[in-house]
Amino acid sequence: MTIDTPVIKAGTAKIAGRIISPNGTINNNVFINITVPHPISGEYAKYKALVDGSGKFSIDVDVETDISLIGIYPSLNPEKSLLVKLTNGGVTNIDIAYNSDFDIEKIDVRPDMNKNDMTRGFEVMGKMIEYRSGRKPEPLYNKSTEYFLNYARTIVTERLEIVKNDTLISKELKEILSKDFRLFLFKAHVFDYEEYMTGNYRNTNDDKSKKPDIQKIDRSYYRFLKDFNFNDPQYLNCFTFLEVQKAILQNEILDLPVIGDSDIPSWLASVKAILSDLVGFDNGPYYEILAANAYARQLNEEVKPLTAKQKENIANYWKNGEIAKILFRKNQQVAELDKFKSPVVVNDISSVPADKVIETIVAKHKGKVVFIDLWATWCTPCLNAMQEFRTAKNDFRDKDVAFVYITDGSSPRKLWEEKIKGIGSEHYYLTAAQWDYIMDHFGFEYIPSYLLYNKEGMLVKKITAFPGNEEVKKVINGLL
Template sequence: MLSCKQSVDTIDIPTIKSSTAKITGRISSPNDTNKDSIFVTIGVQHPISGEYVKYNAFVDRSGKFSIDVDVETDISMMGLYTSLKPYKSLLVKLTSGGVTNIDIAYNSDFDFKNIDVTPAGLTQNDMTRSLEVINKMIDYRSGRKTEPLYNKSPDVFLNHAKTSVTERLEVLNSDALISKELKGILSKDFRLFTYVGFVFDYEKYMKLNYRNVTQDQINEPAIQKIDRSYYRFLKDFNLNDPQYLNCYSFIEAQKKILQNETIGLPEIGENDIPSWLAKVKTILSDLVGFEDGQYYDILAANAYGRQLTEEVRPLSEKQKQYIAAYWKNGEIAKILFRKNQQVAELDKFKSPVVINDISSVSDDKVIETIVAKHKGKVVFIDLWATWCGPCLDAMTEFRSTKAKFHGKDIAFVYLTNGSSPRKLWEEKIKGIGSEHYYLTGAQWEYIMNHFEFEYIPSYLLYNKEGALINKVTAFPGNEKVKEMINDLL
């Protein structure tokens, strides 16, 4: 039976703060496991710089681990899982500037036997059930036949989306074990998650709805054009609520708002912040329902964050001056300058982007042609897509390890296809660097079938003689990839 120290704390309203936190703990299990290979994965939200950062802490032979993480709020909701049970995550409250100790004991089936968190921040049910309940909401099905929406007005779709979210939230609201405070955060998070995944991209969802309703996989429907007013649903979210800083989906929602072509916000670039915000408010205030508040400062920070975290491009001197002039020595400025320092280190080792055209090469010769281009080098090929979350997470996780191979006899090659919108792909690869190929549908299908890949990300590793040494689906982790490559150098 699971036992766990209970908490009487409430979930405080987070405030923006540039800080660090130490996480320590102990992992124990009655099973004979390889004590040299256990690790803890910790996910921390960075809502100001605009990314979700994963840290890996290796567990020593006595079961202990310790790691320092950057945080951007005084209170954070941290996701945690271990390599012993990677699909069973905990939600843990993390306080900046302090030490959070997490002791986890597994039973012989690798289920949680005991969880002890100090200082206690959440109840045992909040920690163990929250992510499980979110998955139940995602998997919920009403039992009704799929409704045709592609041939109706956008307003009909928006009403449908609102009804669907309300029905799914009943799964959360009817749960008697999760605290009222956490339900409020999870409710905000799930609503954003659903709208980010389906409602923001109206055209994409209408095409999906058409295929699901008609089973026609060849033709495409005539879809009504939407204008900026479609996004008035943002008013329903009250995005000035600081609790969104604790919501995982807030980061993705901000990216959607900043990048959406219909909304049409200008890039911050080399503009001073007050001028940029004035233009943004002219466009956005009617959609979100307010003209002032912390939200706009967060959005401006996120605009710089896109450059830092997606393009991996340091701030210019002018941008630094504008940030210092606007936020002075405030917490947002501290966060952006800290992130900029990290990016500047990575940028030293980032290879320039090279886009290769291979469209005229026959399907069965694509990989052979790519490997031949890098004769005498190890070749690491990554099959990915812009819409693939695990693909992007793996690239982010691998950045610092990849930088260590700079100047060595290895070529990093990235393949995608038409499922990645061309314009978005061109944006994403700025932060990846290295060699890129935008394959035809037939070329992609041949490679996936030939190497018996069913999912992405998938990887191919060739030695210096051009022989295939390894093929892998799902990112195996930094240490494993580093070992695989080093064995061939």
């Protein structure tokens, strides 16, 4: 497929098509999961298109650029995901035929796209992420930051050989995947220096009982941002770009101001004073996107609509431009969610013995079904599950159900306090001992994990990984 340079544009696109199963029949629980990156409103918009008995599906999705690269995950084989190009205002038709092993046998797509780009894009990205050189982990916690940054650049260059040597995908997609992978690796391993070095110490040191003496970094550490040339509009096609923007806005060392009711030129002036020497420029479209993302931080993290002053500032600065249209569209969606959001209640339970924590929480909600969510601010599947469940959760707002969210010190306190504003309900910030006891006692190895108690305070279900809205609603309704 030809992947042109994207331009910011508010609109919608239609995805339609047909799923052809090996036996020719489609049962009533086949669907298509769709992920659309929204680089301006700073979120991954999730959609589900149901497939009818004849295999047909159709859905309209919001897009924020004239062309968008999106992920499609058919339920017949969700591991075999497709990278698809959408055109703002256009229709993309995809017919997917499966063989008896539920591998994709044939794809027909209109407008025409490079089939290898569609089927191999995510696969090649996955290979770069999962690649291991076989070298023994190297101690980095006691090296200079310059050494570490060069080490990270070397790892990126080494893994980019995978996409460089692929003979099937297009040159245009190679450029995008290369940018996206560089963003991914730096976001995962370089942004949070202390977290990475703590892990590196554990992986390379026999005595794991000690805590490493990790050097403190300052703003100058983030000079690696110059490597990216963020004014390149092709970043709008990178899945990880909006995560990096979020990381920059939330970074405690960079300490960018919250946009609040500030007028946009004043906010941008203060941001450029902090960032310009680190990113390597002091003007360009990047700063426009960052300002939009600063509003998106409030809309997404706090699920808090724009104030009258913020609306005025956006209209004065962007007039009737595309960024203003996108932000106002997102604000309308958030205003609907905000009507049903329950207030945040933060509970201090730090003095309760570890083996009594869950018992204490459940006892507080006697006579109610209690749904306990174990999560963390850094856990993307946890946050995705919460976003997916937001609307379904509203169905229980007047019923005898308590939603309880617990995390521990692995979630930075300041970031946790910001995120829970958008979640609502009851929250607990546990000690390490309390968290470890719960994970061990209930046999949980991963998060998100969930505990569901009936009105009598009896545990009826343990779940690891979010099972989907319908399953959760079914179980809760069964207990009411």
